[in-house]
Amino acid sequence: MSSDTQASEQEIAAKVRDVLRSHARLPVDVDELTDEADLFRAGMTSHASVSVMLALEDSFDLEFPDRMLTRQMFERVSSIRSAISELMAERGK
Amino acid sequence: MSITIEHEPLTRVRRVASDVAKAYAEEVDLDARFPSEAIDALREEGMLSALVPTSLGGGGSSIDVVAEACFELGRSCGATGLIFAMHQIQVASIVRHFDGAPWFDTYLRRLAQEQRLIASATSEVGTGGDMGRSIAALTVDADGGCFFEKQAPTVSYGSFADDILTTLRRSPDAEPGDQVIVLTHAEQMTLEPTGIWNPLGMRGTCSPGYLLRARFAADQMLPTPFAEVSGRTMTPLAHVLWSHVWLGIATDAFDRAREYVRGLAKKTPGERPPAAQRLSHLMSEVSLLRAEVRSGLRDFVDGMHGGEGEALSTMATALRFNNLKIAASEQAPRICQGALGICGIAGYMNGTPYSIGRHLRDSLSGSLMVANDRIHDTNASLLLIAKDV
Numbered sequence: 001m002s003s004d005t006q007a008s009e010q011e012i013a014a015k016v017r018d019v020l021r022s023h024a025r026l027p028v029d030v031d032e033l034t035d036e037a038d039l040f041r042a043g044m045t046s047h048a049s050v051s052v053m054l055a056l057e058d059s060f061d062l063e064f065p066d067r068m069l070t071r072q073m074f075e076r077v078s079s080i081r082s083a084i085s086e087l088m089a090e091r092g093k
Numbered sequence: 094m095s096i097t098i099e100h101e102p103l104t105r106v107r108r109v110a111s112d113v114a115k116a117y118a119e120e121v122d123l124d125a126r127f128p129s130e131a132i133d134a135l136r137e138e139g140m141l142s143a144l145v146p147t148s149l150g151g152g153g154s155s156i157d158v159v160a161e162a163c164f165e166l167g168r169s170c171g172a173t174g175l176i177f178a179m180h181q182i183q184v185a186s187i188v189r190h191f192d193g194a195p196w197f198d199t200y201l202r203r204l205a206q207e208q209r210l211i212a213s214a215t216s217e218v219g220t221g222g223d224m225g226r227s228i229a230a231l232t233v234d235a236d237g238g239c240f241f242e243k244q245a246p247t248v249s250y251g252s253f254a255d256d257i258l259t260t261l262r263r264s265p266d267a268e269p270g271d272q273v274i275v276l277t278h279a280e281q282m283t284l285e286p287t288g289i290w291n292p293l294g295m296r297g298t299c300s301p302g303y304l305l306r307a308r309f310a311a312d313q314m315l316p317t318p319f320a321e322v323s324g325r326t327m328t329p330l331a332h333v334l335w336s337h338v339w340l341g342i343a344t345d346a347f348d349r350a351r352e353y354v355r356g357l358a359k360k361t362p363g364e365r366p367p368a369a370q371r372l373s374h375l376m377s378e379v380s381l382l383r384a385e386v387r388s389g390l391r392d393f394v395d396g397m398h399g400g401e402g403e404a405l406s407t408m409a410t411a412l413r414f415n416n417l418k419i420a421a422s423e424q425a426p427r428i429c430q431g432a433l434g435i436c437g438i439a440g441y442m443n444g445t446p447y448s449i450g451r452h453l454r455d456s457l458s459g460s461l462m463v464a465n466d467r468i469h470d471t472n473a474s475l476l477l478i479a480k481d482v
Contacts, residue, residue, distance in 0.1 A: 027268065040270055040271070040320060041263075041267070041268065041270075041271045042268065043268040043269075043270065043271075044270075045225070045226075045270055046225055046270075046471075046474075047474055050474045050475065050477060050478050053478045054477060054478060057478075063480065064478070064480075065480060066407050066408070066409045066480050066481050067407065069407050069408040069409065069478060069479060069480075070406045070407050070408070071320060071321070071324060071406060072406065
């Protein structure tokens with residue numbers, strides 16, 4: 001993995017955390033959670049998760065296809081980051 | 094005859110429906126009592142373990158067979174159909190999500206052997222009807238035993254069940270949405286009724302509120318979190334099986350109207366009674382309901398066998414099965430009311446071969462069991478993000 005890709009992975013994670021901070025309505029600060037922490041167990045409701053998805057689409061200027069719109073995909077910072085990386089890579093092709 | 098038992102579960106269910114469920118339907122409705130004759134007959138036919146794999150001693154039946162059974166039972170007695178449907182939903186939730194856990198492996202064998210009936214306590218006082226949140230929590234004793242106390246606004250056939258599936262917060266400090274499912278035996282529980290049961294319809298389901306208390310072992314918790322069980326099995330399958338029951342009720346109402354019109358026609362040979370045209374209109378309505386219910390079943394079965402195992406967990410899928418529930422629960426009472434219009438006073442009177450009252454009252458429960466307004470609320474959110482609906 002090149003240093004460029006690593007930097008952008010970090011940027012993506014930071015932006016994801018910004019969105020979570022504004023829209024996930026978590027009872028704790030998102031920075032207290034690791035990338036692998038379960039956001040639903042941390043208190044994100046299904047309703048809030050829809051706001052998160054919309055805000056992510058807006059913030060990254062992309063659209064999640066239906067196959068990605070599952071609870072599992074939005075369960076962790078790491079899974080959201082992978083989904084976004086995948087879509088950005090597809091767009092880059 | 095063991096060959097019949099292996100190969101013809103539906104023939105047996107049809108026999109239970111026509112010989113037993115139908116015979117007691119009026120009495121069950123009038124007295125708001127549990128349809129014990131029909132449920133016992135289904136037990137004798139081994140139908141309570143229809144969805145348990147044969148390797149665990151069950152019937153190994155497909156969802157199609159169980160859905161058809163719900164339809165057939167619904168035609169004879171709505172309450173029996175709904176109890177059967179709810180039980181099968183609990184069984185499927187365990188079978189599809191127990192993940193090889195030894196306690197549940199043993200339990201499923203027992204279920205098949207003893208034909209145990211499972212009820213569920215998924216709703217809770219204080220959550221505003223949102224099944225995705227719990228207040229009651231699974232709590233562990235100093236000695237490692239578990240207990241819970243839950244205020245449930247309705248537990249269908251709770252007093253008649255051998256076991257109850259209950260949703261709880263994972264622990265006393267867990268968030269409301271961090272839910273697990275526990276299965277407890279009747280002898281591990283106390284059920285303190287908190288209300289009386291005297292509803293408009295589905296009277297035989299005996300679903301009053303209870304304060305539930307249970308003490309049990311830690312391995313009675315299903316290993317899969319409730320959110321996943323609910324999204325992939327419990328909710329979509331509930332909508333599929335309930336709607337088959339409603340289709341059964343509406344179909345019987347239509348059949349009664351048809352018999353009524355045929356009776357009129359026989360009295361006036363050579364002259365078609367005016368009600369015949371209304372019957373034709375009603376048939377179109379039945380066809381619409383049947384098409385939606387059957388395609389819902391098709392989509393569920395396809396999703397179950399869909400490649401990545403994720404097919405049933407997308408938001409587009411949630412919308413699809415939510416719509417099935419809304420459409421079927423609104424269409425079934427419309428059909429019953431249409432049948433009532435055709436049968437007239439003979440339909441309005443109880444105790445005639447053309448009575449539609451019980452059908453209409455039973456079918457009206459559909460839009461309330463998980464309120465359609467709540468489902469529309471969920472759909473409104475999902476529509477903001479789902480793409481191919």
